[in-house]
Amino acid sequence: MTEPIIYELGAPGRCAARLPDLDVPRAELPPAPLLRDDLNLPEVTEGDLMRHYVHLSQMNHGVDVGFYPLGSCTMKYNPKINEDMARLPGLVETHPYQPEETVQGNLRLMYELQEALKAITGFTAVSLQPAAGAHGELAGVLMIRNYHQSRGDTQRTLMLIPDSAHGTNPATTAMAGFEMVELKSDNRGNVDLDDLRAHLSDRVAGMMLTNPNTLGLFDENILEITRLVHEAGGLMYGDGANMNALLGITKPAETGFDVMHLNLHKTFSTPHGGGGPGSGPVGASPALAEFVPGPIVYAEEALIAEDEVDAENGNGNNAADSPSEYHRGTWYSLRMPPQSIGRLKSFYGHFGVMVRAYTYIRMLGAAGLLEVTEAAVLNANYLQVILKEVYPLSYDRTCMHEFVLRGEVEEAPDIRALDISKRLIDYGMHPPTNYFPLIVPEALMIEPTETESKRTLDAFVDAMTKIAEEARTNPELLHEAPHKAPVTRLDEVRAARNLILRWQPDGE
Amino acid sequence: MTFVPHTEAERREMLARIGVSEIEDLFQCIPASHRFPTVELPRPLSELEIVREMQHLADDNLDVGHIPCFLGAGAYHHFVPAIVDHVISRSEFYTAYTPYQAEISQGTLQAIFEYQTMICELTGMAVSNASHYDGATALAEAAIMALSATRGKRNRVVMAPTVHPEYRQVVRTYIQGMGVELVGDEGLGSNAPRTDVEALIEMVDEDTACLMIQTPTFLGEILDLEGVAEAVHAKGAILVVVCNPISLGLLKPPGAFDADIVLGEGQALGNGLNFGGPYLGFFACQEKYVRRMAGRLVGETVDTEGRRGYVLTLSTREQHIRRERATSNICTNQGLNALAAAVYMAGLGRCGLAQVSQLCYHKAHHAAEAISVLDGYHVDLTVPFFHEFVVRCEKPVADINRRLLYDYDLLGGYDLGQTYPELAGHMLLCVTEMNTADEIAQLVEALEEIAR
Known part of the structure; x- marks a missing residue:
């Protein structure tokens, strides 16, 4: 199954959108050298366009299509009410530079979300500005840098990062001008404490730690790690990609983290959008609270003029300089925190994503969030305990919300994690994360999430068990998989060697 | 309502299979002193x-569906055809993630490949990536890319003062740990509100990695890019141009002026x-820089049966492979x-985008001309502009905006004094295809009355 490129469906003169005629006199255009001659965009009807995208959508696997146990990505079901709320015109058809008094509803929503995330994580301050997890990481690492500089502690240039970390951690460290030092993991999947002690010094700015880590294991020495790093004058950065394991279970700030990002698109059920938009708010301990990126929303009690703006019909009848009455109320405003690292993007963050996450948190409440994590951890351990009989498990202990198997089958030495993954596609399931973390050979990182039923989990167990059997009896079936996808395996080497990054008409 | 499907019987069965009696037993690895805290929600x-x-909450806002909007300054009120939301509401698209497993992500991959193609056409560039977080972060990534493309030997970035003020702040945030000197945007200079491109070119020296300019500028002016790239290249530096995509339905794209990076x-x-x-930053560059580009790229290839297909490519630039040596931390x-x-570009197509562009242009010029003859306001009509223009006001802009809002039900312009002290008393107005002739007349009449 392939679908033509949208350009290939067009014919000159077609257009899928009709605009009104010009209702003012034409003005003189800029001089010809500033004008373009032509713009080669597709020319299609609305019907053609819709069918094109429906066909493309049918070539995609999403959470709404089937099981999606992509480790570290928390592909949980995204409640539909989130989508409806993020399309309420009164919320989203607002310009970011409107006067504050005309967007009090939006600012209150952001404030309440900041407060909710503080309650969940234990942090003192939250900024909703970062656009994604990696962006939140950049915020956090820059906050650590500015903290040390504000104290004149300028020789701290090293950032400690365990070998199990996401690739974003070292990449972010480099962007912020730090040098990274890799720490070993011990045989239980924890940070090797001796290696940590050996690397601590007054040159260490901090440590980036994902907890639970990318093996899905909660570091049993977390209090000792954060104590040691603090003792050496460093700060703790938490990568909150795995927060789905901790809701109501423990508050990262209370275990010694100074700054951490959250992924609203993972933990708080906002859809992943085929790769964005995400949202990566950062929370900060008292030491770093004033350094968060801004602006953020502040609330204060104030005297508010009645009839400031009658938002319901857009009819402000009272002249601003003579409001009829005042009442006491809460006023929300955007301000830069005193020692902020600065602005990380234009405007205030991914508001549309915040609306979805806020909807989710309000619907679940504290008890609901705890139930989320309990079920996520239950599901992961259920799969782990059964599947470790089928595939090797490097770190055999109770996991949190995900676990990592080795994609190896005894008596089938040619089979790799990739083959198992591609074969899973034929069973209608999205493969786990492959080849990550790097410390597990042939890694298959499996995160079922809490929204999957026992029935789905059992079907996954069946599929993984059958695949192991197929690996022994008919390895070609795996090497040539997938057989039931819109295309068979794609030639990635050719794509990189013979770069074609845009469509060209035949012969050009 | 938690969307957790388990019945109590299933929960018990699963716990038994794991070999524990209670769910709490799964959390023994958390220090007991820090386990099960109270969460106040x-x-x-x-x-x-x-x-x-x-x-x-929505009722506490005033949305642009209920009030004519003349506010732009980096976020624009345009008509979005119905089909756009219908396509992005297909949950096969919005509940998928990054297309690592290409065989079951062809929908996302082909859609991005088509997006890249259309961005290349729009900007006149050879290569587009799959997008950045927004325009501001795209500019920051361009600065970093230019620094890397000049092999780390050049440590200076020249940036026009008429690049969006928030973009300039974001560039500063991004590069604060890199030991880079950022110059050029200290003040507007004597030509304000026009941009002195010559003076900026003068600042490009042997230590400069790039010149970063915006057209139309934040203050609305269309810059003539003729010869700019040549002058910048003569110093061995890179030209980065920030532009408004709707303006490119009418204006010659920066690619035609030999720009190196257009975003x-x-x-x-x-x-x-x-x-x-959420918005998106589009980002395009010349072919020779493709390996230094940040962000995701989709490339065409074939499957084992020779059928056309798409994959993420050049991932060796990226953080999950290259870690601390990656071009960026972006995922x-x-x-x-x-x-x-x-969907928007394909839906409007060749003629439609040009039409939106022209509607914006003519309506904005109609408004500017009408305001220019009012007492109390001054518009320099000799400045070429697209759909935003600067109005010098004899009364304080904040007062005018309050009157527009409360007495006339109009959302006025951006108060330039907030970000450019030298432009106190200047307002930036934006007119798009959303503003009818009648709304423009209301604005002009309101401004006239307010000035009295």
């Missing part, structure tokens, strides 16, 4: 209650105002926003 709401709650805020392409986000792009932009 408001009581949970049913679906009906959350709808009421959110509508209540901008893609929100105007089929994405709503959304109170500032996700703005997939769904880029999809909306693609």
Whole structure:
């Protein structure tokens, strides 16, 4: 199954959108050298366009299509009410530079979300500005840098990062001008404490730690790690990609983290959008609270003029300089925190994503969030305990919300994690994360999430068990998989060697 | 309501299979002193209650569906054809993630490939990536790319003062740890509100990695890019141009002027105002820089049966492979926003985008001319502009905006004194295809009355 490129469906003169005629006199255009001659965009009807995208959508696997146990990505079901709320015109058809008094509803929503995330994580301050997890990481690492500089502690240039970390951690460290030092993991999947002690010094700015880590294991020495790093004058950065394991279970700030990002698109059920938009708010301990990126929303009690703006019909009848009455109320405003690292993007963050996450948190409440994590951890351990009989498990202990198997089958030495993954596609399931973390050979990182039923989990167990059997009896079936996808395996080497990054008409 | 499907019987069965008796037993690895803290949140709401709650919040806002909007300054109110939301509401698109497993992600991959193609056409460039978080972060990534492309030997970036003020702040945030000197945007200079491109070119020296300019500028002026790239290249530096994608329905693209990197805020392409986000940063460059580009790229290839297909490519640039030596830490792009932009561009197509562009241009010029003859306001009509223009006001802009809002039900312009002290008393007005002739007449009449 392939679908033509949208350009290939067009014919000159077609257009899928009709605009009104010009209702003012034409003005003189800029001089010809500033004008373009032509713009080669597709020319299609609305019907053609819709069918094109429906066909493309049918070539995609999403959470709404089937099981999606992509480790570290928390592909949980995204409640539909989130989508409806993020399309309420009164919320989203607002310009970011409107006067504050005309967007009090939006600012209150952001404030309440900041407060909710503080309650969940234990942090003192939250900024909703970062656009994604990696962006939140950049915020956090820059906050650590500015903290040390504000104290004149300028020789701290090293950032400690365990070998199990996401690739974003070292990449972010480099962007912020730090040098990274890799720490070993011990045989239980924890940070090797001796290696940590050996690397601590007054040159260490901090440590980036994902907890639970990318093996899905909660570091049993977390209090000792954060104590040691603090003792050496460093700060703790938490990568909150795995927060789905901790809701109501423990508050990262209370275990010694100074700054951490959250992924609203993972933990708080906002859809992943085929790769964005995400949202990566950062929370900060008292030491770093004033350094968060801004602006953020502040609330204060104030005297508010009645009839400031009658938002319901857009009819402000009272002249601003003579409001009829005042009442006491809460006023929300955007301000830069005193020692902020600065602005990380234009405007205030991914508001549309915040609306979805806020909807989710309000619907679940504290008890609901705890139930989320309990079920996520239950599901992961259920799969782990059964599947470790089928595939090797490097770190055999109770996991949190995900676990990592080795994609190896005894008596089938040619089979790799990739083959198992591609074969899973034929069973209608999205493969786990492959080849990550790097410390597990042939890694298959499996995160079922809490929204999957026992029935789905059992079907996954069946599929993984059958695949192991197929690996022994008919390895070609795996090497040539997938057989039931819109295309068979794609030639990635050719794509990189013979770069074609845009469509060209035949012969050009 | 938690969307957790387990019945109590299933839960028991699963716990038994794991070999523990209670769910709490799974959390023994958490230090006991820090286990099961109290989380203070408001009581949970049913679906009906959350709808009421959110509508209540919405009622505390004033949205642009209820008031004519003349505010732009980096976020633009445009018409979004119905098909855009229908496509991005297909949950096969919006509930998927980064297309690592290409065989079951062809929908997302082909849609991005088509997006890349259309961005190349729009900007006149050879290569586009799959998008950045927004225009501001795209500019920051361009600065970093230029520094890397000049092999780390050049440590200086020249940036026009008429690049969007928030973009300039974001560039500063990004590069604060890199030991880079950023110059050029200290003040508007004697030509204000026009941009002195010659003076900026003068600042490009042997230590400069790039010149970064915006056209139309934040103050609305269309810059003539003729000869700029040549002058910048003569110093061995790179030309980065920020532009408005809707303006490119009318204006010659920066690629035609030999720019090296062309980027901008893609929100105007089929994405709503959304109170500032999520938007998307489009980012295109010349072919020779493709391996230094940040962000995701989709490439065409074939499957084992020779059929055309698409994959993420050149991932050796990226953080999950290269870690601390990656071109950037970026992982996700703005997939769904880029999809909306693609549907918008394809839907309007060759003629439609030019038409939107022309509607904006003529309506904005009509408004500017009408305001220029009013007492109390001054518009320099000799400045070439697209759909935004500067009005010098004899009364304070904040006062004028309050009167427009409260007495005339109009959302006025951006108060330039907030970010450019030398432009106190100047307002930036924006007119798009959303503003009817009648709304423009209301604005002109209101301004006239306010000046009295």
